[in-house]
Amino acid sequence: MRIFILSFVMVLSACASETRDPADGCRTDADCNPVGLEGRFCRVNGECGCLDDSGCGDREYCNTLGSCQPMSGCRSNEDCINGEICDVVLSECFEASGDACRQDSHCRTGQICGPEQFCVQACRGDGDCGLYSLCTEEGFCDGDLQCREDQMSRCGFGDRCLGGACVPNAGPNCRPCDPQLGDGDCTRGGDVAICLLYDLDDPDHRAPGGGQARGYCGEFCREDTDCPNGMGCGEVGLVDSSDECQTAADCPAGKPCMRGEGEVRGYCGCATDADCSAFSSASRCSQLVGRCGGPGLGGFRVPFLGPCQSDQDCEPVRCNEGGQCVVARNCGIDEGVMCSSF
Structure with missing residues (x-):
């Protein structure tokens, strides 16, 4: 009996220390995440899947099906070699020389990517301009334009936007x-x-x-x-505050009884x-x-x-x-x- 018990313990110990290669399938999420790897999980069919890109190798990404696949092109500048930036629309790396660009995000504040694929001083909207600067109707950033009448939030509380400038409230x-x-x-x-x-x-x-x-x-x-x-x-x-009521029955036919929250009496509206x-x-x-x-x-x-x-x-x-x-x-x-x- 003692021999049986000891043998059983030894078998349990051996199983507890067993490690599996993800390529051999899995039984738990831990089997899919050996040392140095994370972002993977164990599917019900015993295969490892990915949760995000961290569960994949270099030059791989986690697709919508939860599987790692080779990356073609680029999705960010980090996918390109030094001296290149990523055109996220075409998923292509290109040489970042001077003011070369493929899209507005490759240009500095106050610039957009022009038709010749070079950054030019212009703007398409206020987001292309810096702080305390707005995009004019002509398409250029104007640092003297503090606000617009339809964007009063750029001014302080109580201020009005007049002629592109925030003016303190001088009225009643x-x-x-x-x-x-x-x-x-x-x-x-x-x-x-x-x-x-x-x-x-x-x-x-x-x-x-x-x-x-x-x-x-x-x-x-x-x-x-x-x-x-x-x-x-x-x-x-x-x-008519003199026309008081408690319910609509106190008011002339069709008129509502207007009462504030928690108030016992109101007025006929x-x-x-x-x-x-x-x-x-x-x-x-x-x-x-x-x-x-x-x-x-x-x-x-x-x-x-x-x-x-x-x-x-x-x-x-x-x-x-x-x-x-x-x-x-x-x-x-x-x-x-x-x-x-x-």
Whole structure:
């Protein structure tokens, strides 16, 4: 019995120390990765396959079937000899002499590969130019061109892009104001803006003690490029805050009950454009002040909105999907941005 036990142990020891040549097949991944090799695995049929190029030899690569095959041509400069670079489109190595090129990536910043396969001073897009430089319509990098009106993000928060230069915000945008006192803070010095509410759900924008949210001024606009970086052009919506509700059943037929998250009571919004008739003065130009808006029907307060010379300069009042009567468009802060960043 003892002899049998010892023999059994010896057999186990011999099996544990056995190594296999990958060419002879495999039973585990370890059989496919002898010393100095990695990136291989054992298939269910007992053959070794590759996970990536590290599991293959020199001048080989791992194909999509998980097998190593000889490499023809090149896939990067590392596959070429010294003094040559790789044309990854044709998979060919060519001599890197002077400004010779096959594609734009072979050229320095501010250059592209020209039709004669030599690098030339030109650009196809902003990515071909260096930092603080943009590609002009003529196809050359301009270091004096700081920004574009449709790429305001190149400017700092609160800056506008004017004539290719970032200009600090000099208007009323983001000026502090008290929504309960109207728009007086936003119209000082002839400025044309209205006082907007911060997001009531954002604790950073609540007044001390948890009271009324602080407000900020927003200029009127027609598109995003009219606003500084950090702000976008959005709709100005008005509602009748005296028409309170808890559910849609509390509102006239068809009107939704607009409630903020966590709020018990809300207000009845609009369902159609006809529901916005109380704010119709927003679509008329007040010749007295040269701005759209003014007192609405039934005593509703409609703020003076954007500048105008005739009614055609004022936006028609309409009901949006959020149940608000849209009377204008203004610059409002982007999500995640605070006026303190300006």
